[in-house]
Amino acid sequence: MMDLRRLFGSRTASAPxxxxxxxxxxxxxxxLRGQPDLLGLLRSEILxxxxxxxxxxxxxxxxxxxxxxxxxxxxxxxxxxxxxERSRAVAAT
Amino acid sequence: xxxxxxxxxxxxxxxxxxxxAALGAALAQMGERVVVVDxxxxxxxLDLIMGAERRVVFDFINxxxxxxxxxxxxxxxxxLENLWLLPASQTRDKDALTDEGVRSxxxxxxxxxxxxxxxxxxxxxxxxxLAMRYADEAVIxxxxxxxxxxxxxxxxxxxxxxxxxxxxxxxxxxxxxITRYDPxxxxxxxxxxxxxxxxxxxxxxxGIIPESQDVLRASNVGSPVTLNNAACAPACAYTxxxxxxxxxxxxxxxxxxxxxxxxxxxxxxxx
Numbered sequence: 001m002m003d004l005r006r007l008f009g010s011r012t013a014s015a016p017x018x019x020x021x022x023x024x025x026x027x028x029x030x031x032l033r034g035q036p037d038l039l040g041l042l043r044s045e046i047l048x049x050x051x052x053x054x055x056x057x058x059x060x061x062x063x064x065x066x067x068x069x070x071x072x073x074x075x076x077x078x079x080x081x082x083x084x085e086r087s088r089a090v091a092a093t
Numbered sequence: 094x095x096x097x098x099x100x101x102x103x104x105x106x107x108x109x110x111x112x113x114a115a116l117g118a119a120l121a122q123m124g125e126r127v128v129v130v131d132x133x134x135x136x137x138x139l140d141l142i143m144g145a146e147r148r149v150v151f152d153f154i155n156x157x158x159x160x161x162x163x164x165x166x167x168x169x170x171x172x173l174e175n176l177w178l179l180p181a182s183q184t185r186d187k188d189a190l191t192d193e194g195v196r197s198x199x200x201x202x203x204x205x206x207x208x209x210x211x212x213x214x215x216x217x218x219x220x221x222x223l224a225m226r227y228a229d230e231a232v233i234x235x236x237x238x239x240x241x242x243x244x245x246x247x248x249x250x251x252x253x254x255x256x257x258x259x260x261x262x263x264x265x266x267x268x269x270x271i272t273r274y275d276p277x278x279x280x281x282x283x284x285x286x287x288x289x290x291x292x293x294x295x296x297x298x299x300g301i302i303p304e305s306q307d308v309l310r311a312s313n314v315g316s317p318v319t320l321n322n323a324a325c326a327p328a329c330a331y332t333x334x335x336x337x338x339x340x341x342x343x344x345x346x347x348x349x350x351x352x353x354x355x356x357x358x359x360x361x362x363x364x
Contacts, residue, residue, distance in 0.1 A: 013281070013282030013283070014282070014283060015279070015282045015283060015284055015285050015286065015289065016282065018238075018239050018285050018289075019285060019289045019293070021239060022239055022242055022243065022285075022293050023293060025243065026243065026246050026293060029243075029246070029247070030246070030250070033250050033254075
C-alpha cells in the first residue's frame with residue numbers, strides 16, 4: 001500500500017505544505033505593514049513620558065517584542081540613574 | 094497615451110530581464126513604439142539579453158546628469174525598428190540615480206514612445222524603488238516557489254504605497270506573470286499551482302511562461318525569446334501576455350514543450 005502511494009506521488013506532494021506556510025507567513029507580514037515601526041513609536045513615547053519625571057539616557061530605554069504561539073509579550077527595560085531622586089528634582093525645576 | 098510599465102519581483106533570478114526583453118519585442122512586433130529601460134545601475138544586463146552590449150555609448154545616468162542627450166543614449170534594435178533600449182550605467186555609485194533624474198527621463202520617454210518598460214533590479218533598495226516610482230502598470234514576475242511568492246507579496250505592498258500613483262490615491266495596475274512553470278510537476282503536487290499563487294497574491298494573472306530551454310538559448314545569442322524562436326512555448330506565452338497588455342482577451346493556457354519520442358524514452362526532462 002505504502003509503495004503504491006509512493007508510486008503515485010503522494011510522498012512528493014510538498015506543494016500543499018508550501019501553500020500553507022506562505023499563507024500563515026504572509027498573513028503575519030501583511031499585518032505589520034503600514035505600521036512599520038511599532039516598537040520605535042512605543043519606545044519614543046515611553047521615553048517622553050518617563051523623561052517628564054526622571055532624567056534618562058535615551059539609549060537605556062529598550063523595548064522588545066517576543067512573539068509566542070499563544071501569547072506575545074512586550075518587554076520594556078528602562079535603566080534609571082542611581083541618583084534618580086535627585087535627577088527627579090532637577091527635572092521638576 | 095504612453096504607458097510606463099515596471100517589470101519587478103523583489104527576488105533576483107526569476108526572469109525580470111528576460112521578461113522585459115520578451116514583452117518589449119512582442120509589443121514592438123505588434124507595431125507599438127517601445128523602449129526598454131535598464132534600472133540595474135552597476136549590474137546592467139538588459140543590453141546583453143537584447144544583443145546590444147557592444148553598441149552602448151551613453152547610458153541613463155549620462156542623460157540624467159546632462160552629459161548626453163536622450164537621443165544619443167537610446168539604442169535602436171537591429172531587428173525591430175520601433176524597439177529601443179536605454180542602458181543602465183555601470184557606475185558603482187548607486188546614488189547616481191536620483192528621483193528627479195528618473196522623473197525627467199521618464200517624462201521625456203513618455204512623449205516619444207507608446208510603452209516604457211522599466212526593468213527593475215532585484216531587492217527593495219533605491220534602484221527598485223525608482224524603477225517602480227513613476228509606473229502606471231506593473232508586471233510582477235514570480236516563480237512557483239515560496240521565497241519568490243513571498244517577495245512578490247512584499248513588492249505588491251510597495252506598488253500600493255510607494256509609487257507616485259499610489260501617493261495620489263490612484264492605483265498602479267498590477268499583473269502577476271508566472272515564469273519557470275512546470276505543469277507536470279504542479280500536477281504531481283511538487284510545485285505551487287497557478288491557483289495557489291493567485292489566491293495568495295490576490296492579483297490578476299498576465300501569463301504563464303513554461304520552464305524551457307529556449308529561454309537560455311535566446312539569451313546565449315542575445316535575442317529576446319519572442320524574436321529568437323517565435324514558435325517556441327515561452328515565446329507564445331510571452332506574446333499572449335503582450336496581447337493581454339494591449340487589452341485583448343486571450344484564453345489563458347499553459348503552453349507545453351513538445352517532447353520528442355527519443356527524449357521521452359530516455360526520460361529526459363523538457364526543462
